[in-house]
Amino acid sequence: MLFDTIVGISTKLGESAINVVRISGDESLLITNKILKGINLTKVSTHSIHYGHVFDGDKMIDEVMISVFLSPKSFTTEDTVEISCHGGFLIANEIIRLLLKNGARLAMNGEFTKRAYLNGRIDLTKAESIMDMISAKTLTQLQLANQQLRGDIATLVRALQDELLEIIAQIEVNIDYPEYDDVVELTQRMIEPKVQNLIKKMEKILIEANTGIIVRDGVQTVIVGKPNVGKSSLLNSLLKEEKAIVTEISGTTRDLIEADLNLNGILLKLIDTAGIRETVDVVEKIGIERTKKAIENAQLVLLVLDHSELLTELDKELLEITKNKTRILVGNKMDLGHKIDLENETIIPISAKNKLGLDLLENEVKKRFIDSTLIDNQEVILSNTRHISKLDEAKSNLEDALVATTKLLPVDMIEIDLRNAWHNLGEITGEIASDTLINTLFSKFCLGK
Numbered sequence: 001m002l003f004d005t006i007v008g009i010s011t012k013l014g015e016s017a018i019n020v021v022r023i024s025g026d027e028s029l030l031i032t033n034k035i036l037k038g039i040n041l042t043k044v045s046t047h048s049i050h051y052g053h054v055f056d057g058d059k060m061i062d063e064v065m066i067s068v069f070l071s072p073k074s075f076t077t078e079d080t081v082e083i084s085c086h087g088g089f090l091i092a093n094e095i096i097r098l099l100l101k102n103g104a105r106l107a108m109n110g111e112f113t114k115r116a117y118l119n120g121r122i123d124l125t126k127a128e129s130i131m132d133m134i135s136a137k138t139l140t141q142l143q144l145a146n147q148q149l150r151g152d153i154a155t156l157v158r159a160l161q162d163e164l165l166e167i168i169a170q171i172e173v174n175i176d177y178p179e180y181d182d183v184v185e186l187t188q189r190m191i192e193p194k195v196q197n198l199i200k201k202m203e204k205i206l207i208e209a210n211t212g213i214i215v216r217d218g219v220q221t222v223i224v225g226k227p228n229v230g231k232s233s234l235l236n237s238l239l240k241e242e243k244a245i246v247t248e249i250s251g252t253t254r255d256l257i258e259a260d261l262n263l264n265g266i267l268l269k270l271i272d273t274a275g276i277r278e279t280v281d282v283v284e285k286i287g288i289e290r291t292k293k294a295i296e297n298a299q300l301v302l303l304v305l306d307h308s309e310l311l312t313e314l315d316k317e318l319l320e321i322t323k324n325k326t327r328i329l330v331g332n333k334m335d336l337g338h339k340i341d342l343e344n345e346t347i348i349p350i351s352a353k354n355k356l357g358l359d360l361l362e363n364e365v366k367k368r369f370i371d372s373t374l375i376d377n378q379e380v381i382l383s384n385t386r387h388i389s390k391l392d393e394a395k396s397n398l399e400d401a402l403v404a405t406t407k408l409l410p411v412d413m414i415e416i417d418l419r420n421a422w423h424n425l426g427e428i429t430g431e432i433a434s435d436t437l438i439n440t441l442f443s444k445f446c447l448g449k
């Protein structure tokens with residue numbers, strides 16, 4: 001495939017030791033040559049690094065190192081040059097300006113990776129994993145992204161596709177040799193268990209993907225409770241920093257306070273809230289409204305109660321408001337006593353102030369949201385919602401096929417469902433992908449990637 005030559009910055013502009021400017025395309029050597037003195041890149045071997053100087057006419061811009069990767073042995077499979085220049089806001093921009101002046105075009109978001117995909121170097125799941133790696137905040141997120149980059153997801157999907165193809169081939173053979181009257185029935189009896197088996201496999205992958213989604217996207221968690229019960233103290237102890245103001249005055253927290261917490265590999269997107277109570281204070285009222293909204297949007301509610309007191313009316317109200325949410329009841333201030341009267345529901349006693357019981361709370365969160373054995377055993381887990389929804393569609397296609405077999409519909413009708421399933425699986429790896437999908441997907445990448 002022929003593409004124009006693109007340029008982008010691969011590092012973040014700012015005060016740093018170096019920045020890397022990347023150029024990819026048929027003309028990258030020629031264009032880069034025009035801004036360099038002391039070296040001719042068309043004469044160098046692949047995977048080599050060179051010392052040189054960037055010039056704007058007679059004016060020297062920077063002393064640089066230039067890495068050269070010749071086609072097809074580069075990330076994009078095109079001739080690629082990487083200029084490592086000094087850091088800062090100015091130099092890389094000047095180099096890019098010079099390259100543009102000499103015939104390169106500014107790369108769009110994700111365009112280098114898009115080329116790697118379009119040129120057949122990586123499949124879509126690998127391309128997407130690169131984005132996940134960059135945005136990973138926990139080692140478990142990185143573990144899943146790495147599985148994807150290694151091609152484990154693609155392998156898993158292709159295995160399902162192969163099984164499907166086998167069934168389709170079998171049908172084709174039978175359609176081609178319809179000598180026997182009972183061929184339809186025979187074929188259907190033959191495909192049914194195979195399709196069922198495939199559906200079962202997909203179901204298992206989809207269930208395990210719940211863990212994957214949580215690992216990849218985190219859990220939207222809100223800390224709620226009556227004023228002064230210790231919500232902000234809990235946030236601070238979990239984060240191990242004094243993020244929120246804690247005082248003995250009720251109504252200290254007025255607005256939502258957000259923070260990310262890496263809880264042994266699960267990212268909790270924590271929100272500390274204003275304590276809910278009746279109030280005439282306008283600002284506090286707005287805060288309480290926000291608390292209610294945050295509860296609605298949360299995947300997990302940590303409802304903080306006072307372990308040293310009997311339940312109050314406010315506590316009961318909060319128990320009612322959150323009863324349909326996934327919630328964990330936290331009994332704070334256990335250091336002051338154990339008077340709380342709550343039946344039929346587990347409550348985790350802690351002391352936020354003295355940092356007691358937090359490990360129990362952490363374990364409970366983990367238990368509710370992820371299957372740790374999957375992660376510990378490094379099983380291949382789907383985590384990308386696009387992959388999951390495509391697999392889900394493929395599963396529905398197979399379910400349709402199954403219904404068709406039980407109704408003894410003609411086998412070529414069943415084959416259509418099977419082919420649709422195969423098609424949907426192909427969209428995961430990008431073997432089959434529309435331009436719109438490709439364009440939206442890569443536009444989410446950062447510049448220079």
Ligand SMILES: Nc1nc2c(ncn2[C@@H]2O[C@H](COP(=O)(O)OP(=O)(O)OP(=O)(O)O)[C@@H](O)[C@H]2O)c(=O)[nH]1
Pocket residue numbers: 225226227228229230231232233234245246247248249250251252253254273274275332333334335336350351352353354
């Ligand atoms: N004894 C004891 N006191 C605690 C504990 N946790 C918090 N406190 C105290 O309870 C008071 C209120 O704590 P905060 O964390 O500000 O409570 P809050 O729920 O955020 O309060 P608002 O923001 O006003 O709704 C402070 O004086 C804390 O020091 C605990 O485990 N034991």
Ligand SMILES: [Mg+2]
Pocket residue numbers: 231232233244245252253273
């Ligand atoms: Mg508070």
